[in-house]
Amino acid sequence: MRSVNSRHATPLGSLALALLLAGCGTTTTGAEDEGVASDTTTTGDDGATEETEEGPSITPSPPPTKSRVGKRMTVAQLRASMPVIAGPDDEGFPITWRANSGTNPTGTEMFASNKLGPALGDPDYIERVEEAAIPNALYVKLMDDMARQVCTNMAEADRKRVDTDARVLLRDTTLESIEPADVEANLRYLHLRFFGERPRAGEDPTIEALENLFFTAHDEAVTNDDQVAKTPVLEGWRVVCIAMMKSPEFHIY
């Protein structure tokens, strides 16, 4: 089966490395999105403003750095956070990234020291004495694996849950709804749950993008029967979940 999520989630997730490294002045794309970049200047990697035909040249000093800088979650933080974010499965077992998760809801956590914890950089204080919490290619790849497994299990848990109030992934919508208001409400809820941020009231580009992702995944499932989850709506939410769990906002705090 062709994977819907790979087509839709990757554009968001693949921005991770670049965005993780982004700093003030290092990227103009986003500034243009918000309409603050001038047509008359371009910003280089060193933060300098280059001379253009329309204006004088100015070479500003780098922006102040007297703030905390964003950090990538450590393996220990991921290990402790996943059950909080993903919630329990329908039988009450905490959902996290596990070995053989499909058949064993209490299988060994993949973050454990005898699984992928060391590969992700978790220090053992013998061979690795510090955790280089950087978004390298291996980290991005493994987080992709994690997101797919965890989100699939979250979607399945919500489908099986009898108590609809206990749903985690679809808390502010229903298993059947594709009403835009329901979708937006649930996306706002998920945004808070996953990122700890409340999207702006009214139009918000993140919500719009995720909304589009939801409907695209849903439509793919309807049209081409291309889905991992049991229903098109669940597939839409599963794909949204994967995109959010792979995004830099999730991993950097």
Add this chain to the structure above:
Amino acid sequence: MNRPHPPPVILRRPWRLIGLAAPCFAAGLGLSTALADHDPSAPPDASTCHLYDPVEPEVLLRRLSLDLNMRAPAIEEYEALAGQADVPEATVNALLQTEDFRQWARRFHMDLFWGNVDNVALNSGNVKLNTATLAGGDQVWKTASSGRRKKYRVEDTVCQDKPQTDIDKDYVLGEVPECEQVGDACLDGWVELVPYWHTAAQDTVKVCAFEAQTAAEGLDGTDLIPCNYRGANASAECGCGPDLRWCYTGNSEDTILTAIQEQLLLNVDQVTVGGAPYSSLITSTTGFTNGTLQFWKKHLAPMANLTKAYADWSDGDAPLASDPIATDTTWVVEQRGPQHSGILTENAYSLRFATNRARANRFRIIFEGQYFQPPSIEDASDCDPADPDITERCTCRQCHQVLEPLAASFSQTALAGSGLIDSLPEYEEDCIGSNNIACRRFYETKEDGAKPGWLRRLQYADDETPTHAAIKAHIEAGLPGLTDPVIASGTFARSMVIHLWTHFMGRPPILDPLDPNVETAQIDALSQQLRDDNDFRGIVRAIVSLDEYRRSR
């Protein structure tokens, strides 16, 4: 179905900083640093640099929760902030009181102390038991040492699959067993007993009768030697003692090493969440022990070959229980002697940093914020490149004139071990030229060495050079001579503040006085607070309350 028209491409919300680029440059130029009242529902204001904005309360909560409790907040915690302009102080205080905070504090200190000793060898095969499969399929415990098996049975083999009483009906558990001649070997049978790693309620295990011997002394040739001390493997009349207490197993060693790490972390708990002054981390004579560690110190550590970790009990250690129970994992406070100094003399620190130089260097990095760097130019004037005294040797001296006196402060603890050696005789004439392992471990045995016959730690403790005099002074002062000035001067507080700042801010503080963003004043204030209050939680709270921590970047 009323569905919105999808945008032509998938947009994502711009990364927070990206949208700030242009006005932040203005801020960098000093043209505009206006702070905007941050209202997440308001449209973005492109004319304002949000670099200095306080983050939204939900973002701050996530930051605080991950940093202090190592986990993301639950949705309910976020939703409790609805309508609030900031994370309530009570919430921050609550995060500082959780079990997760204790675990975070442990992790933070493990990052400093590297307190994992899983790779330390506490014993050799001479005093180790492992299992073999008997002819009938049962497992039997036998010595892991080929030499010791030969000493017992002439050949390198194990006991027969029969009870020892089948060989000798009058056999009494622990006695020298009679054996049956089988080929060239003389084979014993097995006995059943409850080993020290089982509780009384657990099952017995099968052990070869030679290994189960309990005699207090045995013959090594014509010499009578104790069976409960290293070297006992030289006598066929020495076994593993009552309940096998004089022999390690693989599992018992792992259990001890795990307890050693926990012992270190309990010291951390005491000063981070237990209410003890934070600086007592490196000064306290109070420690923690349990049955496992007491059993190790009393019965097992003295058996280890001197090529392995030296951890013998000493008068400077806390008294041991008369009959410690290895399976008793209950931790209790112990009062150690004045030679001890917080975590610096705990088993984990001493074993993890096996030499005095390593111990001193790590101490200097953690608590003084100082790093040695190799010299960039050749050092060849007025020195001997082969001088046995490393404080005088070309090039080496540039670091070692500083390091050796500091290392001397740790020299009361054995190298590659955690046992105190301050009660050993300072001079042993018999060790000069000796090949005795105890001599080679602790004394200068070379006749042409520096001060032959003297304890190695005293080799350069004299008044010949200022460095030697400093070594001598540090040995006499012990660890308090190292830790007290570091604490009194504020260096300890400042170093720990910088570690914490770097951890929470994701970057070290800016201490370059020429940098317009220099943060020396903040570090000074925090250091003074830690110095005055000696309160770990308090200094953590202070750092996460700083504007620098709560800004948008």
